[in-house]
Each structure stands twice: as structure tokens, then as C-alpha cells.
Amino acid sequence: MAYPAPSRAVAHVTNLAVVIVNYNVRDLLRACLRSLQDTAADVIVVDNCSHDGSAEMVRQEFPGVQLIVSPSNDGFAAANNRGIRAAGGTSYVLLLNPDTVVPPDGLDRLVDYMDAHPEVGVVGPKLVKGDGTLDLACRRSFPDPRIAFYHAFGLDKLFPRSREFARYNLTFLDQDQPAEIDCVVGAAMLVRREAIDQAGLLDESFYMYGEDLDWAFRIRQAGWKVVYNPDVVIVHYKGQSSRQRKVRSILAFYKAMVIFHRKHYAGSTFFAVNWAILAGIWLRCLIALTANLFKSKAPASA
Numbered sequence: 596m597a598y599p600a601p602s603r604a605v606a607h608v609t610n611l612a613v614v615i616v617n618y619n620v621r622d623l624l625r626a627c628l629r630s631l632q633d634t635a636a637d638v639i640v641v642d643n644c645s646h647d648g649s650a651e652m653v654r655q656e657f658p659g660v661q662l663i664v665s666p667s668n669d670g671f672a673a674a675n676n677r678g679i680r681a682a683g684g685t686s687y688v689l690l691l692n693p694d695t696v697v698p699p700d701g702l703d704r705l706v707d708y709m710d711a712h713p714e715v716g717v718v719g720p721k722l723v724k725g726d727g728t729l730d731l732a733c734r735r736s737f738p739d740p741r742i743a744f745y746h747a748f749g750l751d752k753l754f755p756r757s758r759e760f761a762r763y764n765l766t767f768l769d770q771d772q773p774a775e776i777d778c779v780v781g782a783a784m785l786v787r788r789e790a791i792d793q794a795g796l797l798d799e800s801f802y803m804y805g806e807d808l809d810w811a812f813r814i815r816q817a818g819w820k821v822v823y824n825p826d827v828v829i830v831h832y833k834g835q836s837s838r839q840r841k842v843r844s845i846l847a848f849y850k851a852m853v854i855f856h857r858k859h860y861a862g863s864t865f866f867a868v869n870w871a872i873l874a875g876i877w878l879r880c881l882i883a884l885t886a887n888l889f890k891s892k893a894p895a896s897a
Contacts, residue, residue, distance in 0.1 A: 719779025
């Protein structure tokens, strides 16, 4: 499948660093970088020990991009932190996945929004998947014990329009209306430098997944707002890099949920509720692992 970059006018964003963490998605990364090639922002690619020629492609085709080749794959949070440190003192940092395509004026409009709203520490665009549907992860509530319980036992899926049960992915909200929320997703997350200075870098105990939730939690604790801004739409080719999820990826996802709960909620939650939440998380993990096993055994479609 080809991922052509859109035709674009020159963007005029300055004082912005775009940090892209890449792992073995060379062709997706190429399309992403093409969509950014006329921007004035500093683009930093942190390659997490890819073995598909990603680093060589960046060197040859995008000489203006700053390339950092990590000596080891220490996870998504650690790689982003390398990129953020390399960005120096830019006013804004955009975390961006390599499986995204940014519209011609997307960066300008995100930065313009932040300039006009100095109380906002984080803004995220509307993310749509390759089929045009909303990527639900682009606007979320923190999984406090009640929300985590609903999510772990699938009540948010059963009642997607409920303001009580569907708060994790906020599916009861109009996807085309801006909203102040708890968290956006690290696939496209614009963060103000002052907020980073106050909240600190990403927590590297999250190997993959959950680090964006934790970061937004700490940024909000520091007094900043987090906003979903659907006026900017970025395509996110989520899940295109592989048909089968690796077991390590599935385990990392559910482990991140456990780490987040223990870090922010477990100490103030009744032990029986903690037990129920953790049981729900690991039950969902078991279901995901089992489904992945059967998917791997299914014959490929012609």
C-alpha cells in the first residue's frame, strides 16, 4: 500500500521541534517526512535500532532532518526524551508518530492555537485512521478507578454514548468540536516548552504506551490545560505496519495500564477496588493474547 504525501504549500512554523520516533516503518516514515518537508520546524528522527534501512533512508533522502540513531531500543518514552533534549530550547515540541501524514498548514494552525491560548500546555489534533474513521485514542479521560473499571470490563464499548460509562474515549462528544480534556495521544501531541520544564520529561518506566497519559496527568497537575482541536486533521495509518501484534506489544500495553494505576491512583483506592481493576486489566490482556494467537494461525486472505 502506498502512502503518498499531499501536495503542500510552504509552512511557516518557527520555534517548533517535531520529534518522530521510528522503529522499522521506513516507508511510513518516508511519507510522514515528505508531508513535513516544507516546514520551517526542526524535524528530529530518533531511530530505535531499526533493521529495515530507515536510518539510511533518512540520511539519503532527507539530509535536512536531524537523525539520532539510538544505541539500543529502550522504548518509546526514552527515545522521545532523546529527541526532546536534542530540540534545545524551542518554544514547542510536537511528538509525532511516523505513521502519520500532516496537512500542509497543520503545524501552523496548531502553533497559532497555542500562541493564542497561553493557558494551554498541550494540544492534540483530530486523528483519523486510513479508512477515515476517528482514532479514538486522540481524546481521552484519565483512567481513574471508576473509568478504568468501565474500560477494563468493556462497558465503554457497550455504552459508547453514555456520559458515565464512555468517558475513557469520550465517544459521547462531537468529534468535530474542540474540547478541554484530560489527555491527547502521543501519536500527535504538541507540548509547550514551559509545561515540559515544569512537569519534566516522559516517564521512562513506561516502555511503550501510557507515557502520554502520564505526561498529560503531570502537566495538568502543574496547572496547564489540555485541549483537543479538531480544526487540524492528521491521518494516522494506525496498525498498518503489521497484521499481527507482537506479544511484547500487547503485554506492554496492559503493563502500562497497571503502572499508571499504581502510580496515580492505587494509594488512594480501596484494596478490593484495586484488585478488581487489576483483574480486569489482566483479563483483557489474556483475551487480547488469545485473539492474537488465533489471528496468527488464520490463513492470509488472497
